[in-house]
Amino acid sequence: MYSYATCFQDVRSPFLQLSDLQEGRYMFQLTVTDSRDQQDSDTVSVTVLPANKAPVAITEPDRQLLLPLNSITLNGSDSTDDQAIISYQWDLIRYHGPPGLKIKDANKAVAIATGLRSGNYKFRLTVTDQQGETDSAVLTLTIKEAKSLPLVAHASGSHTLTLPNNSLVLRGSVSNSGTANVSFLWVRDEQSPAAGDVLYGSDHEAFLYLANLVEGTYLFQLRVTDIQGRSSMATATVEVRPDPREREEVELELQVGVAQVSQQQKETVVRQLAALLHVLDSDIALKGLHGQSDISTVFRFSVQGPDGTFPGPKLARLLRNQLLREKSDFLLFKVLRVDTVMCLLLCSGRGQCDPITKSCSCDPLWMENPIRRLLDDGESNCDWCVLYVTISCFVTIIFLLSISWICVCCCKRGRRTKVRKKTKYTILDNMDEQERMELQPKYNIKHRSTEHNSSLMMSESELDIEQDNLFNYGKARNRANGAVRNGDTLSLCPVEG
Known part of the structure; x- marks a missing residue:
């Protein structure tokens, strides 16, 4: 291929002269013939490159x-x-x-x-x-020449975390320090949450490594000091927001040490929970597993149902009724506690939910209903008014005391009542003198009925009553005058009926 503007000279000579070549590739064929008309051919390629452009030197700005x-x-x-x-x-x-x-x-x-x-x-x-x-x-x-510029500390500004992400690195730096060595010191503000760990002793380094942060706002102050005594301070803010899905999570505490729970046992517990709640294994979203004490482990999870994620209070109430009452031995390990991760108790509108104990802290003059807590849904509450409970207890005590007093009075009255013996009568007129004397009462006691009837009839029961009266009278005199000494004469008087 060639351009028609190309000029050829001496095409029938061993040397071909070309001129006006353009940029591109040229192919030329050479054919030679001898005296016997024998021929041979060969080709040659010529590439014409474009005109060279000078390089361009580029440096940084001044x-x-x-x-x-x-x-x-x-x-x-x-x-x-x-x-x-x-x-x-x-x-x-x-x-x-x-x-x-x-x-x-x-x-x-x-x-x-x-x-x-x-x-x-x-x-x-x-x-x-x-x-x-x-x-x-x-x-x-x-x-x-450098001027005496003050140090300027930089503490990386403000940061926002959303749980369960609870770790962060604060990057500190300093300006106008030159090549001099500087020291860094991170200090947590007194009003910041105490929870949260500083890792690797990084509070004396430029980078502060934080972990296990909790919901709240942290303030960290960075102080930078150089060898000349100059210093500068800056503040970093870390806001930790709650997990929006935490309201749907529950904690299940089992009686087993966390070091003793194997992967297979963990998967078994998840399958048992899925069977109990009638959902698939994949619907149990296990969010964490940690030891509550040396002998207990907490499973933290949420459950995806047909209509969406189970609300935390509803799921906790369902598991509490099933695992703590009806099917206490359903899981691989004994269940000790079932609670929501967040404290969501309403406390009957008369208290606040304690996020640590997951129980209600009632307002003054209100208290928990133990009947509902122990026998109903097992949820902490503030249903009862202390004033009403006090009045009810007082009325109940008065009622019980009244019933007791009535019972005691009835018992005492029953003891005083004696059963009369059957009465036997004898006609005294037909008896001789010896028999009459035997039937007459001792101590010359004369029955009042003899005062009106010459044909006196006296029963054995009447005699017994008279003698009892005389005996009681003597005991009363002894109590009044003291014990009867030897030689004292006991005066007896008839007792009127």
Whole structure:
């Protein structure tokens, strides 16, 4: 292929002359013939390259440095060429000041100039391509004496975390410190949450590593001090927001040490929970597993149901009724506690839910209903008014005391009542004198009935009653006058009925 503008000369000679060639590739065929008309051919390719373009040298913009910084990187790697640059060369072309400058790797694209002093420097970069074409660029560098600038600490500003992400790195830095060594000190504000760990002793390093942060707002103050005694302070703020899905999670505490729970046992518990709740194994989202004590382990999870994720209070109530009452031995390990991760108790509108104990802290004059807690849904509450409970207890005590008093009175009255013996009567007129004397009462007691009836009839029961009355009378006299001494005469008087 060739252009029609190309000129050919001496096409029938061993040497072909070409002129006016254009950019591109040319193919030429040479044919030779001998005296016997025998021929042979061969081809030759000629490629015409475009005209070479000179390279373009490119350096960084002009720079200005403050002492004691006395070195700089000279970068010419952005230089370009249509083919390739084969050499670089950095030279100092102008400087007024004390000597001491050195250029390392001056024949490379990136060089380093050291030993800089106060003054103005001009560096020239020269680049050369394969065709020998060159180009140059100049970098002007101004070095000034540093002023006594104050330190400026930087504590990386404000950060926001959303649980369960609870770790962060605060990156501290300082300006205007020069090459002097500086020390860093991170201090937590007194009003910040106490929970949260500083890892690796990084509170004395530029980078502060934090872990196990809890919901709340943390303030960390960074103090930077150099060897000259200058210091600067800056503050970093970390806001930790609650997990929006935490309201749907529950904690299941099992009686087993966390070190004793194997992977297989954990999967077994998950399958048992899925069977209990009539969901798939994949619907149980296990969020964490940690030891509550030496003998208990807490499973933290949520459950995805047909209509979405189970609400935390509903799920906790369902598991509490199933695992703590009806099916206490359903799981692989004994269940000790079932609670929501967040404290979501309503406390009957008369208290606050304690996030640590997961129980209600009732307002003054209100108390928990133990009947509901122990026999109903097992949920902490503030249903009962202390005043009403006190009045009810007082009324109950008065009622019980009244019943007891009535019972005691009835028992005493029953003891005083005696059963009368059957009465036997005898006609005294037909008896002789000896029999009459035997039937008459002792101590010359005369029955009142004899005062009105000559034919006296006296029963044995009447005699017994009279004798009892006489005996009781004597005991009363003894109690009044003291014990009867030997030789004292006991005076007996008949007792009127």
